[in-house]
Amino acid sequence: xxxxxxxxxxxxxxxxxxxxxxxxxxxxxxxxxxxxxxxxxxxxxxxxxxxxxxxxxxxxxxxxxxxxxxxxxxxxxxxxxxxxxxxxxxxxxxxxxxxxxxxxxxxxxxxxxxxxxxxxxxxxxxxxxxxxxxxxxxxxxxxxxxxxxxxxxxxxxxxxxxxxxxxxxxxxxxxxxxxxxxxxxxxxxxxxxxxxxxxxxxxxxxxxxxxxxxxxxxxxxxxxxxxxxxxxxxxxxxxxxxxxxxxxxxxxxxxxxxxxxxxxxxxxxxxxxxxxxxxxxxxxxxxxxxxxxxxxxxxxxxxxxxxxxxxxxxxxxxxxxxxxxxxxxxxxxxxxxxxx
Numbered sequence: 572x573x574x575x576x577x578x579x580x581x582x583x584x585x586x587x588x589x590x591x592x593x594x595x596x597x598x599x600x601x602x603x604x605x606x607x608x609x610x611x612x613x614x615x616x617x618x619x620x621x622x623x624x625x626x627x628x629x630x631x632x633x634x635x636x637x638x639x640x641x642x643x644x645x646x647x648x649x650x651x652x653x654x655x656x657x658x659x660x661x662x663x664x665x666x667x668x669x670x671x672x673x674x675x676x677x678x679x680x681x682x683x684x685x686x687x688x689x690x691x692x693x694x695x696x697x698x699x700x701x702x703x704x705x706x707x708x709x710x711x712x713x714x715x716x717x718x719x720x721x722x723x724x725x726x727x728x729x730x731x732x733x734x735x736x737x738x739x740x741x742x743x744x745x746x747x748x749x750x751x752x753x754x755x756x757x758x759x760x761x762x763x764x765x766x767x768x769x770x771x772x773x774x775x776x777x778x779x780x781x782x783x784x785x786x787x788x789x790x791x792x793x794x795x796x797x798x799x800x801x802x803x804x805x806x807x808x809x810x811x812x813x814x815x816x817x818x819x820x821x822x823x824x825x826x827x828x829x830x831x832x833x834x835x836x837x838x839x840x841x842x843x844x845x846x847x848x849x850x851x852x853x854x855x856x857x858x859x860x861x862x863x864x865x866x867x868x869x870x871x872x873x874x875x876x877x878x879x880x881x882x883x884x885x886x887x888x889x890x891x892x893x894x895x896x897x898x899x900x901x902x903x904x905x906x907x908x909x910x911x
Contacts, residue, residue, distance in 0.1 A: 648907040649822045653678025665774035669694045669738050672780060672824040672903060683774040690742045691767060691776045695733045695755065698763070698782040698899060699817035699862055701824055703737025707757050709781065711767070713747030722754055739781070745772055754896075755783040761809040762896040782899045784815060789897060792864065795851055796844060805842070805866040812892035814865040816900040818857050818876055821885060822908040826861020827878070830904060835873040835887055842866040865890055865900065876902045 651674040655666035661680035668678035669692050691711065695704045711729040712722055719725075728751065729743040745751045750769040756762050760783040768776040792815075793807035805811050818830040832843050844852040846862040857863060865874070868890040876884035884902040892898060 646905070648905070648909075651678065652676040655680050663774065667692060667775065668779055669740075670779055672819045672901075673822060688742050688744050689751070689768060689772050689775060690740065691729070691751075691753075692740045693738070693753070693767070693776065693779045693781040695737045695739065695781045695783060698784045698788070698815065699819075699826065699860070699901075703733070704783055705733055705735045705737055707733045707737075707755065707783070709733065709739050710754050710756070711741070711743055712752050712754065713745060714749040714752045714766075715747050717752055717754075722756075745770075751776070753781055755781070757783065759786060760784060761786045761789040764896045764898050780901070782901070784809075784897045784899070791850065792846065792852075796864070801842065802866060808864070809897045810895050812894045812896070812898075814868060814890045814892050814898045814900050816863055816865070816888075816902060817861045818863070818884075818902050818904050819861060820908055821903045821905050825908075826857070826859060827883075827904045827906065828857055828859045828861065830857040830861070830876045830878050830883070830902075831855070832857075832863050832865070832874050832876055832902070834868075835875060836869060839869065839872060841868040841872060841874075841890075866892070868892055874900070874902070876904055878904070878906065 651660075653668065653674060653676050655661045655668070655678050656674055660666060663680060663683040665681050665683045666678055667681045667690075668675045670678075693709075695707055695709060696702060697704055709731055710722065710727055712725050713728055716725040728745060729741045731739045731741040733739050743751070745768065748770055751767045751772075753765045753767050754762065755765075763783045765778065765781050767778050767781075786809075789808045796802050797806055805813060808815070816832075818827045818832075819825065820827055834841055842865070844854060844864045844866075845857050846860045846864070847853055847858045848860060852864070868874075871889045873887040873889050875882055875887045883904050883906055885905050886903075888900050888902055890898065890900045
């Protein structure tokens with residue numbers, strides 16, 4: 572693992588790690604997202620850490636009852652192809668899956684070992700797409716320790732390497748009262764942080780789409796945004812923090828155009844930019860890339876997605892930012908995949 576400066580100062584990390592989150596279930600609550608939680612997962616971030624597209628009673632997509640994750644109640648256009656969507660839909664609150672958006676056909680409810688351990692399953696992907704990243708190290712930390720002393724000095728909770736399919740599976744015993752965070756620090760990628768789970772910990776994590784941002788993309792985006800005086804203190808991405816995300820269809824994982832990302836904070840000073848297909852940025856809405864960048868969010872500031880004036884994100888995601896890492900906050904877009 573290559574060594575760099577400590578990731579994220581304590582003040583920025585406590586909730587921002589959830590800005591990774593990704594989707595409906597991102598670890599939105601903890602800041603969800605870190606990540607990406609998607610239709611049952613990742614925001615992420617964490618992001619998620621959050622259950623996302625399922626009813627709050629955990630009943631969607633299965634016969635389980637009881638509260639699992641952080642389910643949001645939304646109209647569903649398609650049933651998940653597997654037995655469950657994130658930890659919702661399982662009476663054990665333990666859905667074994669490696670993907671969120673699109674949901675996996677192999678997702679299945681498994682027993683809860685009831686031993687205080689948490690099994691992390693995820694697929695490491697090159698942001699913002701669906702291409703797995705094999706043979707890459709992923710390190711897990713308790714969020715508070717990363718925030719106070721940085722990952723170079725923090726105690727490693729778990730470390731594993733993605734397999735040929737980009738998948739990871741590792742069992743850990745998280746004790747932190749903020750959450751569990753994953754970092755990817757690899758050649759060719761910007762340091763990327765994603766929230767995976769938050770307390771009270773269930774038997775498995777809530778965000779399963781774990782992204783790494785290619786350094787070349789981060790550099791290109793920083794260059795494209797560099798002419799804006801308003802962003803002078805926020806660039807380059809990573810070195811000065813920043814949050815990136817992609818608005819993804821809950822059912823297909825494909826980017827959704829025409830989406831606006833809006834803060835739920837009435838006096839928000841966050842700055843939003845949307846990536847156009849030609850590599851430039853606009854201030855209006857997502858293009859076919861689905862990619863957006865958030866600068867200077869407040870700590871744990873919540874964002875949602877709108878399309879044609881209607882809220883289409885399965886749940887809000889929380890974001891935060893701190894150097895020298897890029898966080899991911901991917902919103903799951905709940906629209907009919909056959910209609911767009």
